Amino acid sequence: MNIAQWLYLLVSISLCWASQYDNGGDKNALTTSGTSENTTVRLEAIEGTPNYKLIKSEKGTQWFPEREIKLNSCVRRAQCEPLNKTTCLGVKLPYNRTSVRLTFYDSQYQIQNQLELYRELINVPKCWAVIQPLLCATFMPNCERILDQDMVHLPSYEMCKITMEPCSILYNTSYFPSFLKCNATLFPPKCENAAREMKFNTTGKCLPPLIHTDKKLHFYEGVSGCGLPCRDPLYTEDEHQQIHRLVAWGAGACLALNLLTVGTFLIDWRSANKYPALVIFYINVCFAVASMGWLVQFGVGSRDDIVCSKDGTRRQGEPSAEENLSCVVVFVLVYYFMIAACVWFVIFTYAWHMSFRALGKIQDRIDKKAAYFHLVAWSLPLILTITTMAFGEVDGNSVTGVCFVGYVNHPMRAAMLLAPLSIVLLLGGYFLLRGVFSLVAVRVSSKDVISPRAANKIRQTITRCSLTAALVAVFICVTFACHVYEFRNAESWKEAFKKDIICRLEALKEGAARECGAGARPSVSVLQLRLLCCFAAGALMASWTWTPAAAAAWRRYMAKKCGCSVEADMTRRARKHELIARAYKRRNEFITRGRLSISLGGSRQDPVGFCLDNTSPIDYPDDAKHESGELSSSWAANLPRFVRRRDALVLPAHHHSLSSTPDRRNSQDSQISISLRHVSVESRRNSLDSQLSVKIAEMKTKVGRRRTKHSKVKRKRASVRKESTPSIESQISRYWLQAVAANNDPSREEVKFSFD
Numbered sequence: 001m002n003i004a005q006w007l008y009l010l011v012s013i014s015l016c017w018a019s020q021y022d023n024g025g026d027k028n029a030l031t032t033s034g035t036s037e038n039t040t041v042r043l044e045a046i047e048g049t050p051n052y053k054l055i056k057s058e059k060g061t062q063w064f065p066e067r068e069i070k071l072n073s074c075v076r077r078a079q080c081e082p083l084n085k086t087t088c089l090g091v092k093l094p095y096n097r098t099s100v101r102l103t104f105y106d107s108q109y110q111i112q113n114q115l116e117l118y119r120e121l122i123n124v125p126k127c128w129a130v131i132q133p134l135l136c137a138t139f140m141p142n143c144e145r146i147l148d149q150d151m152v153h154l155p156s157y158e159m160c161k162i163t164m165e166p167c168s169i170l171y172n173t174s175y176f177p178s179f180l181k182c183n184a185t186l187f188p189p190k191c192e193n194a195a196r197e198m199k200f201n202t203t204g205k206c207l208p209p210l211i212h213t214d215k216k217l218h219f220y221e222g223v224s225g226c227g228l229p230c231r232d233p234l235y236t237e238d239e240h241q242q243i244h245r246l247v248a249w250g251a252g253a254c255l256a257l258n259l260l261t262v263g264t265f266l267i268d269w270r271s272a273n274k275y276p277a278l279v280i281f282y283i284n285v286c287f288a289v290a291s292m293g294w295l296v297q298f299g300v301g302s303r304d305d306i307v308c309s310k311d312g313t314r315r316q317g318e319p320s321a322e323e324n325l326s327c328v329v330v331f332v333l334v335y336y337f338m339i340a341a342c343v344w345f346v347i348f349t350y351a352w353h354m355s356f357r358a359l360g361k362i363q364d365r366i367d368k369k370a371a372y373f374h375l376v377a378w379s380l381p382l383i384l385t386i387t388t389m390a391f392g393e394v395d396g397n398s399v400t401g402v403c404f405v406g407y408v409n410h411p412m413r414a415a416m417l418l419a420p421l422s423i424v425l426l427l428g429g430y431f432l433l434r435g436v437f438s439l440v441a442v443r444v445s446s447k448d449v450i451s452p453r454a455a456n457k458i459r460q461t462i463t464r465c466s467l468t469a470a471l472v473a474v475f476i477c478v479t480f481a482c483h484v485y486e487f488r489n490a491e492s493w494k495e496a497f498k499k500d501i502i503c504r505l506e507a508l509k510e511g512a513a514r515e516c517g518a519g520a521r522p523s524v525s526v527l528q529l530r531l532l533c534c535f536a537a538g539a540l541m542a543s544w545t546w547t548p549a550a551a552a553a554w555r556r557y558m559a560k561k562c563g564c565s566v567e568a569d570m571t572r573r574a575r576k577h578e579l580i581a582r583a584y585k586r587r588n589e590f591i592t593r594g595r596l597s598i599s600l601g602g603s604r605q606d607p608v609g610f611c612l613d614n615t616s617p618i619d620y621p622d623d624a625k626h627e628s629g630e631l632s633s634s635w636a637a638n639l640p641r642f643v644r645r646r647d648a649l650v651l652p653a654h655h656h657s658l659s660s661t662p663d664r665r666n667s668q669d670s671q672i673s674i675s676l677r678h679v680s681v682e683s684r685r686n687s688l689d690s691q692l693s694v695k696i697a698e699m700k701t702k703v704g705r706r707r708t709k710h711s712k713v714k715r716k717r718a719s720v721r722k723e724s725t726p727s728i729e730s731q732i733s734r735y736w737l738q739a740v741a742a743n744n745d746p747s748r749e750e751v752k753f754s755f756d
Helices: 003-022 108-123 125-139 157-161 237-267 277-298 302-307 326-357 362-368 370-390 410-445 452-510 524-545 548-562 566-570 576-585 587-593 633-637 639-645 711-741
Strands: 039-045 051-058 073-077 143-146 149-153 223-227 394-397 402-405 572-574 596-599 626-628 674-685 688-694 750-755
Touching: 108 125, 108 452, 125 157, 125 223, 237 277, 237 524, 237 548, 277 302, 277 326, 277 402, 277 524, 302 326, 302 394, 302 402, 326 362, 326 370, 326 394, 326 402, 326 410, 326 524, 362 370, 370 410, 402 410, 410 452, 452 524
Parallel strands: 572 626
Antiparallel strands: 039 051, 051 073, 073 149, 143 149, 394 402, 596 750, 674 688, 674 750
C-alpha cells in the first residue's frame, strides 16, 4: 500500500467520525445510523413515552445544519396497512399507507364512518377550520417503514392545542374522545406532520339560532365565529309580540297622559308657574320624552335598526364606530330622561317638605332655589349617561325594542340604574313622610283657625302624598325584585341554552333523533311587570293634575277658543253687602281672638292644587268659583270704615272702633297695632290671567299709653292714640291704592286684611 492510499484511508476515517459526531450519536439512539446516498436517519427516544423523534440529516454544508430550520417528525411503533381511501375529509393524502393504532377503532371502515360524522363540526366554523388537520393526522396518519420497523407519524401537541379554544364548547362531549385529548404522551411537542401542509375547506356555518359574525365581541361563548341573533332566542316569537304590544299601549298611554299634564300647565302658565307644583311639569316632560324613546321602535324598520348590528347580531358595547347612532339616541331618550324624572321627583318631595313646614312663607324660598334645582336635575343624569357611554355598556334588546344600560353586564346595570333608584327611594321617602307629618301637625294644631275649605284641602293633600309615597315605593321595590330575579337566574338561562346547542350538535353526530329540551327560560310575566311599573310611574305623576282646578283651567281655555263668555260660566260674583255681612257675622271672633281676617274674593289655583293658606278665614266660601264683583280701590280701602260705621264689630264692655283693641287692665302698657300683612291683586287682561303680587313689609304703629300719676300726661297719651288711628288707616289706603294702580284692570281682585 502506497502513501497515497494511506492518506485516502485516513481522510475517510476522519470524515466518518465527523459525520458520526455531527449526527448527534449518543446513548439514546435506537441505532447508530441508517444511511442512504444523501441522508442519514436516526431515531431518538422521547423520555418517558413510547415515542421517538425521527432525525434526518442530509449530507451537505455542515455549518448550516438543516435540522435547525426544519422540525423533526415524531413516530411510534405501529402496524402499517395500505390506505383503502386516499382522501380525508375531501382532501387527497400525500401518502398511501396508514395505521389504525392511534384510535380505538379496529378497521379503516369504522374510521371512515366516524370521519363523516365529524363533518357536523362545520356548524362550529372556527373549530371546523382548525380541527381538520388534527382529525386526518389522528384517524388516517402516515405510516412508513423506518430502519426496518413500521412507524406511524404522530400529530404534534401544537396541532391539538390550537383546537382547544375554538372547539371548547365540544371538548367534553363525544366529539373529543380520549385519544383526542391533548397531552404530551399522545401528542409530542414540536413535531412535523404532513397533515399540517394539506389545504382543507375551512368554510363553515352556524347552527341555528346562532348566526355567523366576525366580531369577537359578539362571539357566542364556546362557538367562535357565531353569535346570538338579534332576536333573543330565550323568548318565543309569541312572547316577543306580547311585550311589543305592552310597550305600545303602556308607552302610548303614558305619553298621552304626560302630554295632557304638560298642556294643562301651558294653557294656564301664569297660575301654574310656581313651586312646588311646577316640578310636576318637569317630571311629566321627562316621562313624555322617555315614552317617545320607547315608541320610536314602532316605525317601519326602526326596531331592527335600533337593536340589531349590520351582521344581524344583537348590539353590544355601544357606541361603536361600525354602527349608526340610532341605538345611542334611543338610550339617551329613555335612560337620561327617566333618571331626570327621578331626580325631579326627589326635588318635588323636598319642596313638599319645605312648603308644608312653613305655609305661606315658602314661595320665595323655593323660587330662590330654582336655579339649583335645574342644575341638579339636568346635570346628574347627564353625568350618568356620559359615564355609561364612556364604558361602552349600552346594549340592545329585541324584546323591549330599546337600547339600555347593562343588558349584558349586570353589575353595570346595578350601578347605573338600581343604585340611583335606591337613592330616590330613600330621599324621596324621607321628604314625603316629613311632609305628611308636617301637614298632619298643621291640621291638628290649626283646626280652630283654618277654614273648612282649607281643612278639606289639607286632608286631600295628605291622602295624595301618602298614596304617592306608597305607590312609588311599590314601583321601585317591584323593579328591584324583577332585576334581582334576572340577575340570579341569568347564568342558569345561559347554561340551559348552551346545553341545548351541545345536545343538538351531538344529535347530528350520532345521526339519530334526540330530544333536546329548552331547559330554564326567563318568565315573560316578570318582564311585563317591570315594564308596567315603569309606565305606571309616568301615569302616577300625570295624575297630580287630575284636580278641579285643572278642569276649570281647561274649561276657561275651551270657552276662550270657542268665543264663549268665561265669566258668566265660571264665577258667581259676590256683592258688596255680602262681604260686609260676613264681617258682621264674625264679630264674636274679633272679641275672642282680638284678630280678624277679611277676604274680598277668591284666587285662581295651580293645576296641582297646592295653593294652601293657613290664614284663610273660616267664613271663606267653600265654592271655588266664588269671586268678588268689580270692587273699586276706594271701596276696598274704606271697608274698615264701612264696618265701623254700621257698628258691625262692637265689644261688649267698651265701645271701640275697628282699629282699637280690648282693654288690658292687668298690663302696664297697651298697644294698638294695625298690620297690613298681604295684598294680592289678580286680574284678567284680554281673557288671559295675570297675577300681580305686591308684598308690603309689616307696618306697625304702636301707640303706648303708660299709666302715670299725672292726669295731664294721660290725656296727652290718649290724644296721640286718637290721632294715630286715622293716619294709620290712611297709610293702609295709600298702600292699597299703590297695589291696585299696578294693574289697570280691576275686574278680579283679592284683598286680605288682618287686623290685630
